[in-house]
Amino acid sequence: MAKELSNGVSKPPPTPSPLRNSKFFQSNMRILVTGGAGFIGSHLVDKLMENEKNEVIVADNFFTGSKDNLRKWIGHPRFELIRHDVTEPLLVEVDQIYHLACPASPIFYKYNPVKTIKTNVIGTLNMLGLAKRVGARILLTSTSEVYGDPLEHPQKEEYWGNVNPIGVRSCYDEGKRVAETLMFDYHRQHGIEIRIARIFNTYGPRMNIDDGRVVSNFIAQALRGEPLTVQAPGTQTRSFCYVSDMVDGLIRLMEGDNTGPINLGNPGEFTMMELAEAVKELIDPNVPVKNVENTPDDPRQRKPDITKAKELLGWEPKITLRQGLPLMEEDFRQRLGVPKKA
Ligand SMILES: NC(=O)c1ccc[n+]([C@@H]2O[C@H](COP(=O)([O-])OP(=O)(O)OC[C@H]3O[C@@H](n4cnc5c(N)ncnc54)[C@H](O)[C@@H]3O)[C@@H](O)[C@H]2O)c1
Numbered sequence: 001m002a003k004e005l006s007n008g009v010s011k012p013p014p015t016p017s018p019l020r021n022s023k024f025f026q027s028n029m030r031i032l033v034t035g036g037a038g039f040i041g042s043h044l045v046d047k048l049m050e051n052e053k054n055e056v057i058v059a060d061n062f063f064t065g066s067k068d069n070l071r072k073w074i075g076h077p078r079f080e081l082i083r084h085d086v087t088e089p090l091l092v093e094v095d096q097i098y099h100l101a102c103p104a105s106p107i108f109y110k111y112n113p114v115k116t117i118k119t120n121v122i123g124t125l126n127m128l129g130l131a132k133r134v135g136a137r138i139l140l141t142s143t144s145e146v147y148g149d150p151l152e153h154p155q156k157e158e159y160w161g162n163v164n165p166i167g168v169r170s171c172y173d174e175g176k177r178v179a180e181t182l183m184f185d186y187h188r189q190h191g192i193e194i195r196i197a198r199i200f201n202t203y204g205p206r207m208n209i210d211d212g213r214v215v216s217n218f219i220a221q222a223l224r225g226e227p228l229t230v231q232a233p234g235t236q237t238r239s240f241c242y243v244s245d246m247v248d249g250l251i252r253l254m255e256g257d258n259t260g261p262i263n264l265g266n267p268g269e270f271t272m273m274e275l276a277e278a279v280k281e282l283i284d285p286n287v288p289v290k291n292v293e294n295t296p297d298d299p300r301q302r303k304p305d306i307t308k309a310k311e312l313l314g315w316e317p318k319i320t321l322r323q324g325l326p327l328m329e330e331d332f333r334q335r336l337g338v339p340k341k342a
């Protein structure tokens with residue numbers, strides 16, 4: 001029987017590679033980013049690659065991500081890209097694992113729900129198995145969706161959530177809840193060093209034009225002169241965090257001493273009608289708003305309490321929605337070939 005340590009952990013963590021403690025040679029930090037070809041993942045890779053002591057390996061199945069997002073790193077001596085599905089085991093020697101692989105937009109995670117839950121459960125098990133074998137620290141990008149349709153507002157990490165276990169969103173939100181459970185079980189049972197971020201809605205350049213999430217939809221629609229599709233009732237709220245703030249928070253969490261879960265998000269809260277108005281004002285005041293049907297179990301309100309992130313990570317978002325939207329507009333104009341009128 002493993003000896004019980006004072007903090008409820010039954011075993012000390014596995015030892016990292018001997019190179020970590022080498023007397024004569026300090027090797028680079030080897031970092032695996034699963035889902036690194038996606039929206040947040042590729043921005044994270046850009047930031048990690050800025051540090052010359054980092055070697056970055058991306059494992060991605062390109063379901064929603066693309067090589068294009070990593071174009072500038074392909075061929076770089078400190079960078080490797082592997083086409084890999086995390087539902088299969090992966091053997092690599094790494095010091096840190098940022099585990100992001102999972103479709104994040106509701107239309108994509110609902111497209112093949114069985115695959116989504118496999119990605120969350122088997123994928124996370126595989127990455128924890130890897131962390132255990134090589135003694136790596138692992139960070140999971142969990143989600144505000146673990147709070148479901150929250151009955152407490154704003155959401156604190158202590159809130160257990162209000163989730164429909166058999167609904168159409170469950171493959172994602174229950175999947176992430178199980179992924180969090182696995183992280184803590186590996187931590188308590190095997191001493192794995194874990195970090196859990198609960199990410200709230202994040203937006204920014206490089207989101208898929210057809211991603212289907214609300215900010216990318218509204219910006220693409222406004223630029224194409226199409227009506228902005230506000231799903232009923234339009235009074236539901238979200239809090240939108242710009243991607244560079246999110247990446248900064250993820251790296252602080254990985255480098256710090258706290259397991260989490262820690263909410264990462266921007267507490268500025270907007271109704272979908274307010275968001276549509278902000279996008280209209282920015283891009284085209286004449287574009288109409290169209291009220292359309294919503295999908296089942298859409299959370300009615302969402303806003304992070306980020307007291308923990310502030311206290312434990314010294315982190316809070318810097319970029320407001322009004323500052324972030326124009327940066328995304330610029331990127332979407334380029335990709336859609338819609339120049340700004342002089
Ligand atoms: N963007 C947000 O608002 C948000 C909010 C909460 C949580 N998150 C989490 O952050 C992470 C990244 O989200 P994103 O917005 O960048 O989404 P994204 O869809 O752009 O990126 C997800 C990446 O994972 C890859 N992927 C999916 N399934 C895989 C599998 N089985 N094996 C290997 N790769 C796989 C995709 O190809 C893609 O590159 C996800 O874990 C998501 O749940 C995002």
Ligand SMILES: O=c1ccn([C@@H]2O[C@H](COP(=O)(O)OP(=O)(O)O[C@H]3OC[C@@H](O)[C@H](O)[C@H]3O)[C@@H](O)[C@H]2O)c(=O)[nH]1
Binds near residue numbers: 212238
């Ligand atoms: O065209 C649209 C799309 C969406 N919406 C509304 O906008 C709100 C936000 O929807 P999104 O699809 O952008 O995202 P959601 O907030 O439902 O889920 C999101 O948050 C948590 C993350 O884990 C998920 O990865 C992410 O998809 C919803 O109320 C939705 O009904 C519209 O009004 N119009």
